[in-house]
Amino acid sequence: MMPPLAPRFAASAIAALVPLFLLWWMAADGIATTLRPAVSQVVRSLMPIEAVLPDGHKGWRVETGLVVTEGKASGRLEIATFDVDRHMLRRLSLSWPLLFALMLAPPRAAGLAPRLAAALAILATLFVAGACVELFCRVAMLVNHQRIFENDVLPTVRVAAPAYSDAAFFGGQLGLSAALFFQPFVVPPVLWLALNPRARSVLFQAALDDGLRARPDIAGVRSARPRPGKQRSKARRE
Amino acid sequence: MLRNRIHPGYRYVLIFAALMIGGMAALLADPVEKDVVVPFTGALTTLSAALIDAAGGTASAAGEQLSLSGHCTVIVANGCNAVEASVALAAAILAFPAPLGRRLVGTFVGVGLIQVVNLLRIISLLYLSCWSMRWFEFFHWYLWDAVIMLDCVLVFIGWCRWQQRFRPA
Numbered sequence: 001m002m003p004p005l006a007p008r009f010a011a012s013a014i015a016a017l018v019p020l021f022l023l024w025w026m027a028a029d030g031i032a033t034t035l036r037p038a039v040s041q042v043v044r045s046l047m048p049i050e051a052v053l054p055d056g057h058k059g060w061r062v063e064t065g066l067v068v069t070e071g072k073a074s075g076r077l078e079i080a081t082f083d084v085d086r087h088m089l090r091r092l093s094l095s096w097p098l099l100f101a102l103m104l105a106p107p108r109a110a111g112l113a114p115r116l117a118a119a120l121a122i123l124a125t126l127f128v129a130g131a132c133v134e135l136f137c138r139v140a141m142l143v144n145h146q147r148i149f150e151n152d153v154l155p156t157v158r159v160a161a162p163a164y165s166d167a168a169f170f171g172g173q174l175g176l177s178a179a180l181f182f183q184p185f186v187v188p189p190v191l192w193l194a195l196n197p198r199a200r201s202v203l204f205q206a207a208l209d210d211g212l213r214a215r216p217d218i219a220g221v222r223s224a225r226p227r228p229g230k231q232r233s234k235a236r237r238e
Numbered sequence: 239m240l241r242n243r244i245h246p247g248y249r250y251v252l253i254f255a256a257l258m259i260g261g262m263a264a265l266l267a268d269p270v271e272k273d274v275v276v277p278f279t280g281a282l283t284t285l286s287a288a289l290i291d292a293a294g295g296t297a298s299a300a301g302e303q304l305s306l307s308g309h310c311t312v313i314v315a316n317g318c319n320a321v322e323a324s325v326a327l328a329a330a331i332l333a334f335p336a337p338l339g340r341r342l343v344g345t346f347v348g349v350g351l352i353q354v355v356n357l358l359r360i361i362s363l364l365y366l367s368c369w370s371m372r373w374f375e376f377f378h379w380y381l382w383d384a385v386i387m388l389d390c391v392l393v394f395i396g397w398c399r400w401q402q403r404f405r406p407a
Contacts, residue, residue: 006395006396010392010395013388013391014388017384017388021380021381021384025380087375087379090379090380091379091380094380094383094384095387098384098387098388101388102391149316150271150316151315151316170266173266174259174262174263174266177262177265177266178262180317181316181322182258182322182326184383184384184387185322185323185326185383185387185390186258186326188387188391189330189387189390189394203395203398204247204250
């Protein structure tokens with residue numbers, strides 16, 4: 001006899017997470033290295049950044065186009081640079097094993113391979129977006145000489161550039177907070193539900209039915225379509 | 239009315255997104271940080287120290303700092319207090335199309351469960367920091383976050399299944 005769906009889902013997701021997490025642990029630096037050119041391309045077109053290079057410690061060295069005005073090491077012309085820690089980059093891809101663990105646990109969607117490919121593409125895009133926000137915040141810290149988070153260390157140099165507006169700075173804070181602290185928790189379940197109609201129907205169908213009962217116009221349209229009805233009855237059997 | 243014009247599924251996504259963004263923005267506001275998050279984090283370290291003492295260890299808490307026998311100290315900073323995971327879970331439950339009472343029960347019980355797991359996380363990280371910084375970093379940056387995320391998903395699914403029991407047949 002099959003165990004009920006929720007415990008089966010929990011056990012399968014945890015069982016899948018262990019090897020996927022190990023796999024991710026070995027591949028995380030490779031993910032950051034592979035996506036570095038894409039990040040470099042985007043930030044060079046949007047911010048005063050000239051190059052995003054490897055730093056030799058599996059992190060990144062970012063060369064800005066900002067001239068240092070205070071805190072120079074020598075009397076010569078200096079361009080501000082900063083390093084992005086490998087832990088920070090790894091954290092941006094932390095949601096990858098979590099999402100794949102959820103997608104591999106029952107109830108699985110039909111046509112899993114294309115859905116996994118779609119998930120991979122979305123996760124890669126989110127990594128690039130998160131890294132761009134991180135780099136924007138580091139540039140904003142340099143330019144505004146202001147901390148993004150309370151625990152941040154202020155840059156030792158000052159640069160010649162007009163400061164970003166308060167709204168842009170707050171937008172950066174919000175984006176970085178989302179990328180580092182919320183993205184690992186929110187992206188896997190949201191994408192899992194978006195890419196898995198069976199999970200969606202098991203979790204939400206009862207509530208959606210209640211909502212649709214109040215809207216006979218939509219309920220009528222839905223009942224004329226055969227596929228959602230089939231999925232619903234399958235889900236209920238489980 | 240707008241409520242009747244939007245499909246319930248899309249309405250859920252919109253309300254969830256609005257609550258999430260509102261929660262994230264609120265956590266960045268200075269008054270929330272000083273008057274809510276910092277005292278809450280202090281309470282977490284005090285509770286962690288009390289639990290360690292009750293289990294036979296010797297721990298002390300001072301603000302956001304938690305120390306074990308004066309040898310190892312960890313600072314429970316933002317991001318380590320599971321406030322973000324709690325906001326995400328609360329947003330997912332509060333946006334759900336269910337009666338308010340069940341949503342409130344789900345939010346309080348769910349956030350409580352997340353914080354229980356987070357207490358285990360803080361205590362285990364304190365002991366790991368005494369033993370190996372390498373393992374401390376692995377658990378701190380990655381593994382515990384994965385566990386808390388999975389905890390959030392399981393709590394949410396459990397609550398969804400629980401609240402569906404009350405529907406008329």
